[in-house]
Amino acid sequence: MNEVFKSNSVDLVYDNKNESLLYYDIEGPLKGDIGKQLVDLRMANQEKFLILDNCSKTEHDKYVQLFKNTKVRIISIATVKSNLDTDHANVFLDEEITKEIHESVLTKKFDSVGKKVPIELVSLSLSETITFLENNVEEETGDRTIIELLETIIGEDNLKNGAFEFLQIISLFGAIGVSDRYVTEINSIKSFFLNDMGDDNINNNIQILIAKKLLSKKVDYILITGFEEELIADWWVKKKASLNEILKKLEGTGLLFKFINRIMTNLNEEFQKELNSLLFSDNSILYDNDFSESLEGAEFINKLTIEFPLEVLDIMDKKINNE
Structure with missing residues (x-):
């Protein structure tokens, strides 16, 4: 200097x-x-x-x-x-100088990722940023994905403990209650998506992801801080076949609309077409009477009717004719 x-x-x-x-x-x-x-x-x-x-x-x-x-x-x-x-x-x-340094280094290091790398992913300690880049992340290869970058940030040991899967599940809802009267939400998530992950492991993953700025904590909720589109798209490719099962499980938990709104909002055009095909296929959850006649299921169908009136009408006609 x-x-x-x-x-x-x-x-x-x-x-x-x-x-x-x-x-x-x-x-x-x-x-x-x-x-x-x-x-x-x-x-x-x-x-x-x-x-x-x-x-x-x-x-x-x-x-x-x-x-x-x-x-x-x-x-x-x-x-x-x-x-x-x-x-x-x-x-x-000071924070502004550090953010500028981080942004300059990260965007030059990951040209294809560019501005999608949030400065919040790294500590405001410059030494930690340098260590992260030197020890964990190779130079730009041209085909490096956001998911690979997130896995690098999370770390190998934490990946083995399910931290990435936990982050991905939270991205499907945006925010999940974890304490006080909202603890039922994290309990539902554990039951439906993370039944092999114990409470201690879940709490540890929460703390790790908060420390790495991938989650934040607001009163009784944990919230995803970014990369929703990438995380949800990656989940969709792996798990879309289980859509009906998931919708049925979420009915009655208060999480159904969180989930479906996030899916519809964050999937790209190609995946949106796949979602629509699944929702209105011959095996659609909409044919399930237990689901369609439940409070949340009926409300879900009503919401679909606004955007897809002909498709919903066709399913209702088929249901009537088959009964």
């Missing part, structure tokens, strides 16, 4: 090579009260990089808060105290 400095007065020092770069050594010989200069810098709200040397993480966070919602970016350096002690050797970057 360019060493910027020096002046004979307590001040923020401008780099002669770049007027947008300022430097201040918190523990330097010229240290002192720079409160006025900081206020002036904040009020000016110009695009500046403020480099703070010998700055602790606590002090860094204080400066980041001071310049929040301004154009001033903070880069802080915690200096190595000795050759034997590197625990405090670090560079702290």
Whole structure:
């Protein structure tokens, strides 16, 4: 990093090579009260990089808060105290700088994935981003898929414990209740989709996926944070043959419309045609009297009638003629 400095007065020092770069050594010989200069810098709200040397993480966070919602970016350096002690050797970057670095590195590394890689997938620690790229992800191959990238992020051991399958099931509903009076939703999910996964394993997968920013927690719910289209499309290819069975199981749980709305919204045109074919085939769940005469089943058929009136009418005619 360019060493910027020096002046004979307590001040923020401008780099002669770049007027947008300022430097201040918190523990330097010229240290002192720079409160006025900081206020002036904040009020000016110009695009500046403020480099703070010998700055602790606590002090860094204080400066980041001071310049929040301004154009001033903070880069802080915690200096190595000795050759034997590197625990405090670090560079702290404010969130906006870090996101820009992550976005630049990730989009260049994965040109075909491009902007579909969310910055939230990696920690705001730059070292973790670099480690992720160096150790887990190979250079762009041209045929790398989002699913492969997600599996890499989740990690091999977590994949073995069903973390990807759990994430994929949550994507089918968008949000699932996991506590208080909404715990019935995760219990239904476990019963229908994850009957081989114990409670401890489910809770562990939730924590892992939240830590990796693939899920988020809002009060009593866990929510998918992205990649719905890719996750649902991958699930559809593998599991579409079980659609009738799933619809029948979900009836009466309060999850039926969550599921069908997500499927209809996120499948591409080709898969939408496959979905419609299954819904209105001779083996359609709509022919099942137990389903069609249930409260949710009848409501589901009514909703289908709005978009597919002729198809639903044809099935109802066939049902009447067969009875």
